[in-house]
Amino acid sequence: MTRLVHTRAELAEARSALTGRVGVVMTMGALHEGHEALLRAARERADHVIVTVFVNPLQFGPNEDFDRYPRTLDADLEVCRRAGADLVFAPAVSDMYPEGAPQVRLDPGPLGEDLEGLSRPGFFHGVLTVVLKLLQLTRPDLTFFGEKDYQQLTLVRRMCRDLEVPVEVVGVPTVRESDGLALSSRNRYLSDPERQVALSLSRALRAGAEAAEAGRDAGAVLTAAHAAFGAGDPGARLDYLVLTDPELEPGPVQGPARLLVAAWVGRTRLIDNAPVLLHPVS
Numbered sequence: 001m002t003r004l005v006h007t008r009a010e011l012a013e014a015r016s017a018l019t020g021r022v023g024v025v026m027t028m029g030a031l032h033e034g035h036e037a038l039l040r041a042a043r044e045r046a047d048h049v050i051v052t053v054f055v056n057p058l059q060f061g062p063n064e065d066f067d068r069y070p071r072t073l074d075a076d077l078e079v080c081r082r083a084g085a086d087l088v089f090a091p092a093v094s095d096m097y098p099e100g101a102p103q104v105r106l107d108p109g110p111l112g113e114d115l116e117g118l119s120r121p122g123f124f125h126g127v128l129t130v131v132l133k134l135l136q137l138t139r140p141d142l143t144f145f146g147e148k149d150y151q152q153l154t155l156v157r158r159m160c161r162d163l164e165v166p167v168e169v170v171g172v173p174t175v176r177e178s179d180g181l182a183l184s185s186r187n188r189y190l191s192d193p194e195r196q197v198a199l200s201l202s203r204a205l206r207a208g209a210e211a212a213e214a215g216r217d218a219g220a221v222l223t224a225a226h227a228a229f230g231a232g233d234p235g236a237r238l239d240y241l242v243l244t245d246p247e248l249e250p251g252p253v254q255g256p257a258r259l260l261v262a263a264w265v266g267r268t269r270l271i272d273n274a275p276v277l278l279h280p281v282s
């Protein structure tokens with residue numbers, strides 16, 4: 001049975017009844033198959049699964065889509081029930097931030113100012129602050145994050161390492177449509193023609209990965225990815241397309257690497273990424 005709780009008091013009471021290994025999956029709702037993969041991974045690794053559903057105002061900029069972000073709690077609950085979650089915590093903003101927006105927020109460090117952080121100042125301050133609060137409230141042994149938001153996953157891992165947060169952070173591979181589009185709650189904003197345009201992102205990643213498999217160097221991998229990004233219908237506006245080390249550390253890349261892309265399709269900003277294996281230059 002899946003129990004829905006809204007307040008911290010209800011959560012504390014329900015959490016104290018859970019024994020064994022507890023896994024938490026944090027979401028902003030609008031659950032799709034990507035979230036279902038997180039829930040499945042949590043189900044496999046933990047004795048009990050908690051899902052949090054909270055659209056966190058702290059991580060939205062003034063011109064972002066906080067108000068229009070989809071809120072679909074009934075459907076989300078159904079997904080959680082089917083996946084066998086034990087507990088769903090869906091607090092109101094006033095429950096998460098009873099004294100208003102917190103004065104003290106987590107500083108994500110230099111990585112928080114790069115890539116997504118460049119276009120979305122303050123975004124990772126808001127993400128890490130709510131993630132740490134939710135970890136404190138749910139006290140899990142394991143927490144599951146999608147690789148789709150790779151910079152977020154990397155920063156959550158880094159936060160837990162740097163601040164001694166006693167939880168195992170598990171990354172779960174991106175779920176894609178059959179044509180390659182990475183699942184995202186924001187895909188529902190795309191019109192049919194925009195959805196076609198959105199394929200530029202996964203096409204670029206595939207081309208980059210194929211170039212790497214063919215033994216090409218980092219420069220050639222990026223060139224192939226850029227060419228594939230621009231090869232389709234016009235319409236996607238590239239924000240960044242970069243090849244980095246898997247920890248997103250600056251510096252030259254070799255061996256296992258990560259290709260990351262962000263682009264605007266109409267009014268919708270999409271991100272995607274893929275692992276790439278660079279062969280040693282002989």
Ligand code: PAF
Binds near residue numbers: 027028059127
């Ligand atoms: O990835 C998300 O949905 C959000 O950034 C998260 C981790 C739930 C924090 O609000």
